[in-house]
Amino acid sequence: MRANRSGPTWPLRAIPSRPSRRAAHLPRPRPPRAATPASSPSRRDSSLSTAPLARGRDRGEPVLVDSNQWDVIVIGGGSAGLSAALQLGRAGRRVLVIDAGEPRNRFAEHMHGVLGSDGLSPLEYLERGREEIRHYGVALHRGSVTTAAEEGQLLRVETAAGEAFLGRRVIAASGCRDGVADVPGMGDRWGRDVLHCPYCHGWEFRGARLGVLASSSASIHQALLVRQWSESLVFFNAEAGDLPVDVSTRLQARGVIVESRPPSRLVVSEDRLTGVELHGGDVIPVDALFTTPLLKSNEEYLDGLALEREESKLGGFLRTDKAGRTSNPKVWAVGNVARPAETVPMVLAAGSAAGAAVNMDLIEEEFEAALGG
């Protein structure tokens, strides 16, 4: 199959979600701590519990869980969402984070390139983040949001469990999911020795036998990039199509081997990737394989809001301004849900900026209300 020029087109192979690690990731929902300065009314409110959870589904209609509205509902408790929640919690806002507990990098044992936390488990990192935001009274709730819709001046958020929450603003921070080539072994090795980001995991395989499995012509960039981490690199270019002569010349000039035969499966020995088997049976030895995944943002719950989108070389994603505000002025989108190429430090910054921007937006609304506007 030949890929088009703008991005990966192969069939999406769902990567297994590893439920056991998921279970380890998120604690059961519990009421936030009430530790708040008595002088701050919103702080007092922040001790609101999301419990008791109404069994709305059993009765058919979603049920409003808490009669008090939240200042901000953050959908997704990965790095972007927790970073936004930290800013908002420290601003004394009543914040609810609803998280399904499947951060995109949960497949990797170690997280890299995050200053101060380099090498930490991604799940432990998020647990630390949750501890930090709990300290400021932010409520954490496990759940999967199914819809977010306008209800009067507010936004109504519903979950798959039949709960409903009201918020003055929503921050979508629900990340994205990855699809890899339909080559047996790819999904199982994802995040271990099948990788997408050499900045995240290249050092651990520096000097090793590396491969880049093309998903489209965009993978040429990845082949040029990954060469930085090893002199031993094979570019499996079947999905990239015929390489332009200047590209072949550049790759060859730095010793990159171009392998045009399509792969049939990954070869694994003692729980390590050892090679890529090609149609015809030949095996090319590799210790790690880089590939550009097909990206799909977790944003289906926003469909009813008809938010504007924009095209990028990675696909179509929500359009936002620099602070993350979407075409709906009450809805922000930060992190991989809107910008899937961003790494953890980048989404931390984006979440922090969005948290501050949402707080300012609420402040302006409150001054307007005080003026009788």
Ligand SMILES: Cc1cc2nc3c(=O)[nH]c(=O)nc-3n(C[C@H](O)[C@H](O)[C@H](O)COP(=O)(O)OP(=O)(O)OC[C@H]3O[C@@H](n4cnc5c(N)ncnc54)[C@H](O)[C@@H]3O)c2cc1C
């Ligand atoms: C295999 C792999 C390894 C990586 N390694 C690194 C690394 O070493 N260093 C680095 O900097 N970056 C790394 N990254 C990139 C990193 O994963 C992302 O930058 C980061 O996870 C983006 O954060 P996020 O908060 O936007 O999304 P996520 O971390 O994916 O968090 C989104 C959260 O929202 C939840 N969610 C989704 N839908 C809903 C819904 N409907 N309702 C409620 N919750 C929902 C998800 O379950 C998840 O918990 C890696 C990525 C991958 C795929």
